[in-house]
Each structure stands twice: as structure tokens, then as C-alpha cells.
Amino acid sequence: MERVTPHNRLLAIEDGESVSMREPVVVESPAVPAPRPMRARLLAAVPVVLVVASILAGTGLRVFAYARNQSLWIDEAMLALNVVYRTSPELLEPLDLNQGAPVGYLLMCKTVTTAFGGSELMLRLPSFVAGLIGLALFVPLAYRALPLAAARAAVILFSLAPYLIGYSAEFKQYGLDATIAVGLMLLGLPVWRSEAGRWRMVALAAGGALAVWFSHPAAFVLGGVGLAALADAAVRRDWPALAARCAVVAAWGVSFATCYFLFTRKLGMNQYLLDYWAGKFMPLPPTRPGDIMWIFHHFFAFFIAPAGFEPDIIHAAGLAGVCFLIGCLAMARADWRLLVATVTPLVLALLASGLHKYPFAGRLLIFAVPAALVVVGYGAVLIAERLEGVARWSGLVFLVALFIAPAHECYMGIKRPIHAEDAREVIAYAHENWQAGDQAYVFYAASAAFEYYQPQYPFPREAVRVGVENRDKDISRFQEELRPFRGQKRVWVLIAHRQSTEEYAIQAYLDGMGKCEEKIRFRDAVVMRYDLR
Template sequence: MEQRSLVSFFDSLSHPIDFSPHRRWVRYRVEDRPLETLIWLGALLRVWVFLDGRPYWMDEGSLSANLRGGPILDFSRPLAGDQLAPFGFLIPERVLVALFGGSVYVTRLIPLVCGIAALGLFRRLAERLMSRSGAIVAMILFAFSDDLIYYSSELKPYSWDLAIGLVVTLVSLGELAVDSSRWRLGLLALVAIGSPWMSFPSVFVVAGCGAVLLAHRLLAGRWRDAARLAAIAGGWAASAVVAYRASSRLLNEATSMYVFWNFAFLPFPPTTRKALSTTSGILLETFVTPLNLVPPFLPYAFAGLAVALLIFGTAALGRRDPAALAILLAPLALALAASALRKYPFHGRLIVWLVPVFFVLIAEGTQTVRGRGGRRLYGAVLAILLVYPCCDAVNESTGRRMRDFNIHGDLRKNQFME
């Protein structure tokens, strides 16, 4: 009996294996449903890093100390460890810790959920604004973003900010595309008025998107819709003021936060040679962190390609859908203005919420190359743009347990700033 089974086994090896079902499955996934496949791959990388359960680093440990040992709604004194986070992030974190304990898996669960949810939200954004091929390029950049993968398993509100920013942008684009309705305006009001309590950088997204929507309605002569949007803006402004004052009490008066982030404020006005150099360095550093499009070698060449694609994509989307482009760029412009006024640092993990804007415009730029430069140039540009960040993200996600931070707490060394 045993001899016969061995004979059957070795006999089977002489016949070719039929891989056609596997080829059909791969073709179905890669050719027919690429965006969904990229979402699954991006989610897998995020879950993989989360399950690794690396120890807290300094900021995470400091913030975690504010989640244990006290009433969930007690914000009567500043947060310990010179930390700051929105109430909408702190309260659910405290609830989870009270229910399930303060392990790294419990406290990082909300960032993980937000990081995975952002994949689906970004897919909707890319499909709304771009062609299928452009959306695939954008989705590859987003799914294999090293920063987005890492911050999906860090006890800080960066992936939370990312998800909320995408929600606000999608709701605004939806309102832009069709006539206003009570249900849609109610949703917009709920998202806008609640956002200052949920995410600090949402103030830029809501203010920028709201200004574009209001201008769009006024230029179209839709006065009733404009009045309703103005009423929502008033409610948001009141909510933002109260949330700002309440959040300010969470920060110790002797905070060193502004000293720490001093390097990330844009000089204003940038009239001197040194100021111009500092400004260009801060802006170019965006392509290193959080975008991770510039490898350690030939930094200016790779940054130059990213800038060119960004310009091409901005011009192309502006010609096709100028209102949608304004929705994307208005929050970016406000964040830059806030940095020049020394109110918000424009750097690294604090602008993770702007990653979707950059990836959409850069991916749109590749479609300009595709249309004007031909297949070979398009393939070369995609290789230069995608190979390094994708390989680096996979390597970092599956290789090292701990990451080496630079002096500013970033995942990579600065390449354009002193």
C-alpha cells in the first residue's frame, strides 16, 4: 500500500502542474480589480507592522501615560510629558485603555483602524479625480507609503488626522459635484462643526474646502446655498474657537514644543538669500518625509522629478476640474500660511494629512507624461517614481522591529535642510 502511494506520488511529478486557475486568479486581481488588490496589500503591511508590537518610543510613552489612572473625561490639567492631542482622539483611547488595558495593541488599535480606513477613502478620492491608470499609480504610492504604514501603528493622532482630512475632502467634493440637499448639508455641517474637536489640522481642511465651496456657490449665483454654507461656517468657527481654547489648556505653559519645531516654520517674508534657502529646503524636504520619494542617492534628481510631476498634475487637473483642484490646494495653502505665521510646523509627521494631495497630483502628472512622452518615457518615469518607495516600504515593514529616528523624530535623515 505504501509502495503504491509512493509510485503514485512520483508518477504525478512527471505530469505538468496546471497553473491556469492561479493565472486566472492573478489576472482577476491585477487586471480587473487592481485598486481593491492594492487596498488589501496596503492593509496587510499595516497589520503586519501593528502585530509586531514594537515598544513605545519616547513620544508614545509620554502620551500613553495620559491615558491611564484617571477619569476618562478629566481634562482639568495639562497633559504630562509636554504632549498634546485632540479630545476626539484622547477620549476613545482612554475608553479602550479602561476596558482592555494599556498594551501597545490596545492603544494603537485606533491608529490602525484609521490607517486602513484611509486606504478605502483614498481610493474613492483617486477614482473621483483621476483616470483608472492615474488612480492605480496614486494608490500604489498611498498603499506602499512607508510613513503611512508606520504611523498606522503609532500611538499618535497622525493617521487619525489623515482619515478625518480625507472624509472632509470627500464630503466637500460631493457637495461640489451636485446640487445641495438638506441631507448633504446636514452631513457637511456635522463633519465641519465636529472636526475641531477631532483633529487639529482639520482646521485647514475645513476652512480651505469651505472657502472654495462658498466661492463656487457665489460665482454661480446660488445665494440660498451660499447662505446655508455661511451658516455652517459660522458654526464651525464658533466650534473651532472653543476647541482651541479648551485644547490650549492641555498644553503646559512651559512647553518646549515651539522651540522643538522651530526649524519647520517657513521664513516670512523670504526676502534674503538665507530665507529663500531655508524655504526651499523645508518644501523639498516634504518629498523625503512624509512622501519618501527621494532615496539617499541623487536627492535633487529625484526631488526634481517629483516637483515636475507635481506641476504637470496640477496643471492637468486645473484644466479638467479647477474647482476640485482648489479643494485640494486650499488646505495646503492655509497650512503654508500658518507655518509662515509660526502657528503650525510644515514638516514630516505633522503634515501626513497632506499626503493624499501630493500623491494625487504627482500621479496625475504621470498621466501627462504618458500622453505626451510615449510608452517608454512613461515606463521609465513610473520605475523611477515607484521602485524605491515601494521596495523601501516593504523592507522597513517586514525587516526591522525598531526604527532609527533623526533629531526631529522623523523616519529618515534630512536631505535638504541643515
């Protein structure tokens, strides 16, 4: 429609046309969208608020877990004795007390403790920093790799993953494993999507070559990233890109082979560790029904620990497992490269377990949690969208049910960490109440913590008897160690990392020798004082 103005109205009169001055003037203007109702804008902001709140909560929980500064538990204490009392060159040799960790991680921790001291906080500082970096890196990874809704779900799950939070405050390498996995996937994403320039390729080559010195399972992650990148170039028949990516993988291979034959291979020959992890190696080949059940059981066990979906909360581990499987099927059609990068590391770890080179269990699988949560988030949103088409709000209820399990685990972790073992409190109590002439018996599982805390809580060496390792729970051996205390007025018994059968056996034998004057129980630890006259 023509716009009527005073100028063209005047032209119309001159041409002899009659135009009424009362005729309404019609003016067309560009369509302006109506403002969205306030309720709609608030609803649209809810997902963003939830994501931001989960990131802040995840950061706060990691800071809280670290600042709580709980006592070292047995594995931390044994590793601490190696790092604190060995020189840097000595850390390149097989560790004492059947401990194992990547040489890069050991040297990094040694550098920190040399500069700032060997306190619990300083020993755990690298893991804590790695936990915060991992959270910061996972956000861009999720948003670049996944559709918006799935990215939000994955970020919420990662932020509140209880084992990622717990291991960010422990003096063990597993939290760093997860962060390195996130970093490698973030570096690899533009490569397998053919969006990477020369410098990104160089960064991926250097990052992967360095990663295997700081994380044993980084090799599995590199297997997934490398396979996705090579397959992408091969499918597109981009031979120059394939050659460049082969060079990157070759750099990883040289670095891994060097690290493996110099250091990691020795760890894989430790018979004690092989016996300790017995039952956590996949039957190979899996031909019998029991072998298939082993895989089935360990698949869902992964979503309990370390993925953190508490089984007692609406069978959340099974729910997460189903989301993972649905996510894999959908991702195979929508983004097969991402599927290869995220699932291959778990498959490689499973095969390595079949060769008795890497146990498929618990904390050793922390590295696979970030990739698994990417797939779980993707599958969960797809299921929620289908449910929403069946009944209103059902999709939201499904997502809340999935999120509530790790959130509940985080809440429980505030009250009791993953490894709550108050060896320090037991040792401190005995030290504060020590009198001249007292003697002490240290349970074998508390010996590493006792040795670590000895400078802080000194005891006269001649008055302390440390038990010998007795994982077979041979009662007669405990009795042999306790018999020399007969006739003593004040005998302290320090137990940490306790097993109830061992504690009761020790207490029953001592009750037959004398009288328990004092007994104080802490988390997974107990201190007793006996009069054995």
C-alpha cells in the first residue's frame, strides 16, 4: 500500500483528483515483535540460572573439600612418605609401600612440597588446582561439542560429580587424570571437526605427548581423540590432513613408549598390585555367560563409582546407564566423531584390563567420567524431550531425578568425605594425653599415617611398637605383637583404616590381659588406652 504524505496529497489535487482532508492516513511500518511476557522470559532464564548455580556450587564444594584439610588416609599417607622423604631423582625409581603414580605428577608434587612444605594442604594442592581447571575446561567442551540443552545437562552433572569433587581434595593422581582427559578432548575437538589450523595441531601434539607423563590413562583418551581425528580425515579422503594427524599420533606414540618402558612397565609388574586388583580384570576372551555378566556388572558399577550416581536414589546408576546407551545410539547418527572420541577410551581401558595391564574399577576409571557425562547428558535430554511429548513436565521430572542422585552424594560428602579416615585425630589424642612411661601399639594399617605425622606429633621411638602388615587377618600375629605389653600400666592402641574383625580381635585379646581405661572412636579410626597389669 502506498504511503500517503502531504506531498503526494498535494500532487493528487493538482492532477484534478479529489482527496478529502478527513480521509484517514494509512502508514505501513516494519513489523515489531510483541514483547515476551515476563513469565516466559523468567522460564527461559531458568536453565541458565541452574547451570550457573551448579558451576558455583561445584566450585564451592571443591574449595570446601580442600579447605576442610582432613587427615591423610592410608593411600595418601603411603604416597606422602615417598614424596616427602625421597629426592626428585629417587622418585623415578619404583616407590615404596607398593605405591604407583605418574612421574610427572610425582615431580610436580615434589616441587610444591620443596617450596612450601609437606603439609596435607600442600600435598593436595596440585589435585585441587587440577579440579578447578577441569571444571573450567569442561564448560567450553560441553558447549562446543553438544547441542545447547545437552551441554547444560552435562555441565550440571560434571559440576556436581561427587567423585570428581572428592578426588580434587586428595593427594592422589586421579583428579588430575580427569582434568587431563577434558583438556585433551577440548584440544582434539576442532581437529576431528576439521576446524584446526597449524598451531592447534601443534598444541594437540605437544599436549598429548606431555599428558602421558602426568596421567597413566591419558593414553586411552589419546586413543579416542586420535581415532576420531584419523577416521574423520579418512572418511573425507583428505590425505594431507590424514598425514598431518598421523604425525601427531606418532609424536604421542614416541612419548608414550618412552614413558612406558622407562617407568610405567615396572608398575605393571608389581605382583602385590595385581593381587590387590584381582577380579577387576575383564575375562579375555569373554566367552562364558559369567564373562558377559562381568562386563554387564562393571558397566553399571561404573555409573555408581566413579560416575557418582547413587544406586539407592531411584536406581540412578541404571538410569544413567540407560541415558548413556541412548546417547551412544543417537550420537552415532548425529556426531559419530564425538562418539568415537568419548567411548573409545573406555573400550581401550576394558581391553587393557583383559590383558591384566589396567584394572577396570573405581578410582582408576575417574579419567572416563567427563566423557561419560557428555554422553549421559546427550542421552538424558533426548529422553526428556520424548517424555515431554507424552506428558507435560515429565521430561523435567526425569532430568531432576537424574540430577538429584549426584547432588545427594555431594550433600553426603559434606558430612563424610569419600575417604574419611581420622588417623591424625587418633595420633593427636594419644600425643596430647601421653605420660612418662606410656607405651603404644600402632595397628599396621595406621603405620604410614603414624610415620607421616611423627614430626608433628612426636612419640619416643623406644616406646612404640608398629604392627607388621597382616592383610590375611591372622589373629595369632596380632596376639604375638601385643603380648610384650603385658604388665604395662598405660598402653595406647592406635587403629586407623580399621576392619571391624581386626579391631574386635585386638580388643578381645587385650580385654583378656587387662582393662580398657579409655576408648574414643573417630571416623574409621579408634584410640584405646589399656591397663595391662
